[in-house]
Amino acid sequence: MIAPRVTYDAVADAAYIYLTREILPGGVATTVSVDPIAIDGMVNLDLDAEGRIVGIEVLDARARLDPDLLSDE
Numbered sequence: 589m590i591a592p593r594v595t596y597d598a599v600a601d602a603a604y605i606y607l608t609r610e611i612l613p614g615g616v617a618t619t620v621s622v623d624p625i626a627i628d629g630m631v632n633l634d635l636d637a638e639g640r641i642v643g644i645e646v647l648d649a650r651a652r653l654d655p656d657l658l659s660d661e
Contacts, residue, residue: 592651596649603649603658608642615642 594605598656615636622631646652 594653594657603646603653605644605646606642607610607638607644611642623640 589605590609594603595606596603611634616634617633617637618639620633620635622633624630629652630646631652633641634643634645636642649658
């Protein structure tokens with residue numbers, strides 16, 4: 589089992605949740621935006637060529653995610 593990994597950019601207040609060990613160049617075939625009105629925010633799902641979700645981008649992350657997930661590293 590692969591544990592999700594979270595990176596955080598404090599300047600952009602954006603988090604990326606990796607659902608795979610590594611996303612190689614060209615590893616994201618499609619990005620799907622979740623309806624921002626439905627969730628009151630901006631979330632993008634990155635899918636590989638087989639349609640599997642490989643990563644999740646969360647904008648305005650401090651308001652959307654548990655602070656324990658975010659670090660300024």
